[in-house]
Amino acid sequence: MHQTIIDTLKRNQLSITDSRKKILELFLHAKGALAHFDIEHQSGAEFDRVTIYRTLQTFVEKGIIHTIPTADNSIRYALCKDDCANGHHHDDHVHFMCDDCGTTYCLDHVTVPQVSLPNGFTVTQTDVIISGKCMKCA
Amino acid sequence: MHQTIIDTLKRNQLSITDSRKKILELFLHAKGALAHFDIEHQSGAEFDRVTIYRTLQTFVEKGIIHTIPTADNSIRYALCKDDCANGHHHDDHVHFMCDDCGTTYCLDHVTVPQVSLPNGFTVTQTDVIISGKCMKCA
DNA sequence: AATACAATGCAACATTGTTGCAAAATATTG
DNA sequence: CAATATTTTGCAACAATGTTGCATTGTATT
Numbered sequence: 001m002h003q004t005i006i007d008t009l010k011r012n013q014l015s016i017t018d019s020r021k022k023i024l025e026l027f028l029h030a031k032g033a034l035a036h037f038d039i040e041h042q043s044g045a046e047f048d049r050v051t052i053y054r055t056l057q058t059f060v061e062k063g064i065i066h067t068i069p070t071a072d073n074s075i076r077y078a079l080c081k082d083d084c085a086n087g088h089h090h091d092d093h094v095h096f097m098c099d100d101c102g103t104t105y106c107l108d109h110v111t112v113p114q115v116s117l118p119n120g121f122t123v124t125q126t127d128v129i130i131s132g133k134c135m136k137c138a
Numbered sequence: 139m140h141q142t143i144i145d146t147l148k149r150n151q152l153s154i155t156d157s158r159k160k161i162l163e164l165f166l167h168a169k170g171a172l173a174h175f176d177i178e179h180q181s182g183a184e185f186d187r188v189t190i191y192r193t194l195q196t197f198v199e200k201g202i203i204h205t206i207p208t209a210d211n212s213i214r215y216a217l218c219k220d221d222c223a224n225g226h227h228h229d230d231h232v233h234f235m236c237d238d239c240g241t242t243y244c245l246d247h248v249t250v251p252q253v254s255l256p257n258g259f260t261v262t263q264t265d266v267i268i269s270g271k272c273m274k275c276a
Numbered sequence: 277a278a279t280a281c282a283a284t285g286c287a288a289c290a291t292t293g294t295t296g297c298a299a300a301a302t303a304t305t306g
Numbered sequence: 307c308a309a310t311a312t313t314t315t316g317c318a319a320c321a322a323t324g325t326t327g328c329a330t331t332g333t334a335t336t
Contacts (some may be wrong), residue, residue: 015302015313036292048316053293055314069207069267075292094253099262113251115232115266120273124237128253129207129265135258153333155283174323186285191324193283213323277336284331292323302313 004028012062019047023055024064033068033078033095033104068095068104071131078106094128100137142166150200157185161193162202171206171216171233171242206233206242209269216244232266238275 005024009016022043027034034042039052047055056077059065068076078095094107112126143162147154164180165172172180177190185193194215197203206214216233232245250264 017302017314019315049292050294050317051315067209067211069209069211069265071205071207071263071265073205073207073211073213075211096255096259107256110253110255113253115248115251115268117234117248117268118245118273120276121234121268122270122276123268124270125209125268127207127209127267127269129267130253130255130259130261130263131265132260132262135256138258138260153282155333157284187323188286188325189284280333280335282331282333284329286327286329288326290323290325292321294321295319296317298315298317300313300315302311304311305309306307 008064012064014058014062019043019051019055020058022046023052023059027065027077027079030078031103031105033076033106035074035076037074066093068093068106069127069129070095070097070104071129076104078104094130096130096132096134098134098137099131100133103134103136105134146202150202152196152200157181157189157193158196160184161190161197165203165215165217168216169241169243171214171244173212173214175212204231206231206244207265207267208233208235208242209267214242216242232268234268234270234272236272236275237269238271241272241274243272 005021005028006016008024009020014020023039026039026042030038036052036056039056040049043052056065060067060077063080065077066080068078070076094110094112096105096107097103098105112128115123115126117123143159143166144154146162147158152158160181161177164177168176174190174194177194178187181190194203198205198215201218203215204218206216208214232248232250234243234245235241236243250266253261253264255261
């Protein structure tokens with residue numbers, strides 16, 4: 001597990017630092033998606049707020065994590081399945097956000113339906129955000 | 139048109155005030171969705187920032203407008219087709235956000251595809267956010 | 277027109293996100 | 307392994323966004 005973390009960083013040509021290791025570890029252990037807030041608290045005041053912002057930004061650029069649009073517009077991040085290849089837009093996702101507990105799930109195995117658009121529109125990415133009650137809160 | 143505005147406010151048991159009339163008017167004339175920022179500027183420093191926040195909040199509660207999850211996580215609002223009945227969850231939407239110009243379209247006539255979820259999950263609302271290039275920027 | 281009620285503006289504050297720069301940590305080279 | 311080059315970090319300062327309490331003003335009701 002720890003080796004996976006270092007591998008991932010190396011594979012993406014990122015230097016191995018405490019904050020990157022810790023934040024990546026949080027994602028690997030997390031069940032759902034994480035907001036900046038979660039990370040700041042779960043890492044226990046260990047790192048500066050700015051460092052967390054920059055680390056998340058770096059991870060997004062490298063395609064290690066991706067952002068999720070949510071109904072309450074808090075930015076959430078989740079691990080990409082395999083590192084999304086740089087430059088390519090990553091797989092389209094279905095995300096589920098529980099109205100009760102706020103947990104955000106990546107439903108990678110659910111297929112994103114094809115949506116037909118009006119003429120003149122081109123699609124880069126399709127996000128499907130489903131809200132409702134999750135397994136635990138139903 | 140002006141009558142529509144007053145009707146809408148009355149129908150929702152809201153008192154008729156300058157800010158509400160103006161903000162509702164902005165939505166009726168707007169092609170796409172509006173962010174708080176847009177409203178603050180388009181209404182020309184006429185109202186306090188706080189008033190705009192509270193008005194938007196009220197409109198959302200009454201089901202006159204709804205929020206749109208966006209890829210860049212800026213809160214955007216758009217008119218509901220017909221006032222969404224209070225308490226009932228409103229129609230599911232397909233939204234399109236242009237990567238170039240940032241305009242957000244409500245594609246009300248496009249049907250939201252049915253997504254099958256894992257057992258134990260119940261759906262309240264499905265949002266589909268498509269990003270790409272719009273008609274004008276293609 | 278007088279009263280009851282609701283919305284507004286203001287001030288103060290909390291949260292979230294950004295930028296520049298010196299200090300510290302990591303990587304690279306001989 | 308030590309010395310140097312490169313990156314990353316933490317701090318400070320700032321900007322933008324959102325929230326709350328309260329006196330004042332505007333709207334609705336009788």
